[in-house]
Amino acid sequence: MKMKSxxxxxxxxxxxxxxxxxxxxxxxxxxxxxxxxxxxxxxECMKNKLQDYGIDVPPGNEGELSGKGVTGSFEWDGKSILxxxxxxxxxxxxxxxxxxxxxxxxxxxxxx
Numbered sequence: 001m002k003m004k005s006x007x008x009x010x011x012x013x014x015x016x017x018x019x020x021x022x023x024x025x026x027x028x029x030x031x032x033x034x035x036x037x038x039x040x041x042x043x044e045c046m047k048n049k050l051q052d053y054g055i056d057v058p059p060g061n062e063g064e065l066s067g068k069g070v071t072g073s074f075e076w077d078g079k080s081i082l083x084x085x086x087x088x089x090x091x092x093x094x095x096x097x098x099x100x101x102x103x104x105x106x107x108x109x110x111x112x
Contacts, residue, residue, distance in 0.1 A: 028087075028088050028089055028091070029085075029086065029087045029088065029089075030085070030086040030089065030095035030098055030099070031085075031095065032083050032084065032085040033083070033084050033085075033099050033102055033103075034081065034082070034083045034084075035081070035082040035083075035084075035106050036080060036081055037080060037106070037110060038076060038080055038081065038082035038106065039079075039080060039110075040078075040079075041109070042106065042109040042110050043076050043082060043109075045108075045109030046082075046105045046106055046109045049105045049108065049109065050065065050105060053067075053068070054067045054068050055067040055068060055070060057074070061075065061076045061077070061078055062074060062075040062076065065084075068090075069088070069089065069090040069093075070086060070088065070089050070090070070098070071086075071087050071088040072084060072085050072086040072087050072088070073085050073087065082106075084102055086098050
């Protein structure tokens with residue numbers, strides 16, 4: 001009887017741990033942020049700033065970005081609309097902080 005109780009307890013812990021990990025992964029992504037003023041110059045500037053910060057950004061108008069515990073995607077229309085989605089971020093960093101950093105990069109590149 002004791003062995004069945006221990007096995008049952010271990011199974012419950014395993015299921016709970018997997019559920020908790022899934023919930024944390026879902027919380028780890030952020031809503032997309034869209035910039036309406038991303039000119040070609042500011043888009044290139046922002047990509048360079050992200051790379052200087054340690055975030056890998058591929059060439060082109062869309063792709064995956066990653067580095068420093070962050071993964072996400074970006075898409076730029078080639079004129080002015082840039083959308084960035086963060087799919088994974090460090091556990092202790094809020095989406096608001098990520099958004100503020102992205103806004104700062106864009107503002108710096110727009111001369112604000």
